[in-house]
Amino acid sequence: MSSNAHLPSLSVLRCFEAAAKHESFTAAAEELGLTQGAVSRQVKDLEDQIGAALFRREGRGVRLTHAGQRFAKDIAQNLTQLRRSVFQAVAAGEAQNVLTISALPTFATRWLVPRLVDFKQVHADICLVLQTRSEPFDLIEEGVDLAIHFGAPEWPGAQITPLCPEDLVVVAAPELLRQQADPEHPDMSALPLLHISSRPHLWDAFLKGQSSRVGSKNQSSYFDQFSLVISAAISGLGAAILPTYLIEDELAAGTLVRLASVPNSPNQNYFIATPTAVPNPLAAAFAAWVRKQVTQRV
């Protein structure tokens, strides 16, 4: 049915995508490095091909119609996926095997990437594409072979391999502790607290467990990535609750000092997710390698 239908050209679709994003032909033209007239023409062509108005011309500007909104959503997605395909093809080049992995940003930077050399020694011929993601997503749709994530072991359409608990500890910079009355037995609830936005209640839960009173929120700072929390903690901005996996170097070097252990949350673990649909030996090898890396740890 639609298989041989005449497709609008990519330039038409790109123009529409940008025009829809900005609801402005001029802004779209600027983004694309074209003139406003070019965008206007392309959009008009598209409307002729679709057979429906995609924009309502309202005086000085343009607004998406209902049909335009629907189509823009679809097209944006289609083009994103197309770009991903092309990008992966360019990245992979002529490599025999490609493995696309996603991981949590800070976990990727601090734990995974430093260890990848080891994996590459065994699998020298592969092209590895690593992307960072903070939320679960559709593995197949995004062409990802394997994801490393943290939380309850649930991921639609994916097979789960548990890895390890999170292993949280309370840490602070040594300088920060020296400012306290008794540096040997610091009063954590008196320290400024550093939070990770995705889990704002970590400190609350910990301090309650300690039957400490909860520290003043006035001194709290929130960051949306662990890497930011780590930097903040090192610079002495406050005390943080962090996974040991992410601060192994800092603990060893003494730039962060461990103040206490935090009980692991039940049913919250690092885990690997792989698409159930297609068995992928390379992804399986990678998963096995990650598990080995985790257990090798003291």
Place this chain on the structure above:
Amino acid sequence: MSSNAHLPSLSVLRCFEAAAKHESFTAAAEELGLTQGAVSRQVKDLEDQIGAALFRREGRGVRLTHAGQRFAKDIAQNLTQLRRSVFQAVAAGEAQNVLTISALPTFATRWLVPRLVDFKQVHADICLVLQTRSEPFDLIEEGVDLAIHFGAPEWPGAQITPLCPEDLVVVAAPELLRQQADPEHPDMSALPLLHISSRPHLWDAFLKGQSSRVGSKNQSSYFDQFSLVISAAISGLGAAILPTYLIEDELAAGTLVRLASVPNSPNQNYFIATPTAVPNPLAAAFAAWVRKQVTQRV
């Protein structure tokens, strides 16, 4: 990263898609209505842009390289989705609301479509896109708002609404029965049997349950859609096990005669699947309407 990367044009991609499908530039050109030279050039351009050989030139012909196979798979999927988006936009036109539904082929033809008039009376302003599918698939990826399916109520990433059991009956054309020794008490195991390919053991299970001996397979015929089984049964080719939903008219008109009831399989039902991700009021309204239609039945 890849967002502003230069994308190969659609003509390039279509040429590659066809060339990859046939592993022949000439055949691709024929499919696309172009000359062989055009395809050859476009593929070469694509290879330059990707920076990798996608085909190995082997004497008279061409073969996909590893990289080519990967890329071809991705591109075929991308283009299919793009075509679907465009098709839906064309189909929907300026309609305010679009509802895309998938259903089992024969269920759609015989049960759903005849009743759609009723739904359209309440929801006159919507554009309805109906597609038939025999297997579960990714609802979101394919842009389907609601699917009606039969089997165990499982569908990854979807919310399930049970509808009704299958309600199978054994039927045959009256002419076929008249040829039997005792038309009032036909011997089913002596009749030629009509099977649906997707469930080849329906008859076995039924006849065993009846402690009848299983009829000779020599007289069996297999069809991959219920609609074919129905036609065959009406024309007197044999006895069939069919859902009453699909042959209401024939039973009423007497072109098919009910010989026996078949016990419902446990945990096998008609059900509705909707994507869990986005709540869709129109899909919910449709689901409610279908449920009403089902229960209205005597």
Place this chain on the structure above:
DNA sequence: TGTATCAGTGAATAAAACTCATGGATTAAA
């Protein structure tokens, strides 16, 4: 009431896609 800011458009130009014609390489057949 003037000015700045949009989108639409005719005519011209640049770029891309395509054809035609041809040559080289390879296979299958005589």
Place this chain on the structure above:
DNA sequence: TTTAATCCATGAGTTTTATTCACTGATACA
């Protein structure tokens, strides 16, 4: 082994498509 047929690559030329330029009209805002 020669011959014919088939397939891909490519130079030159043509057609189609995309884009610009320069201008128009509409509209909001001051």
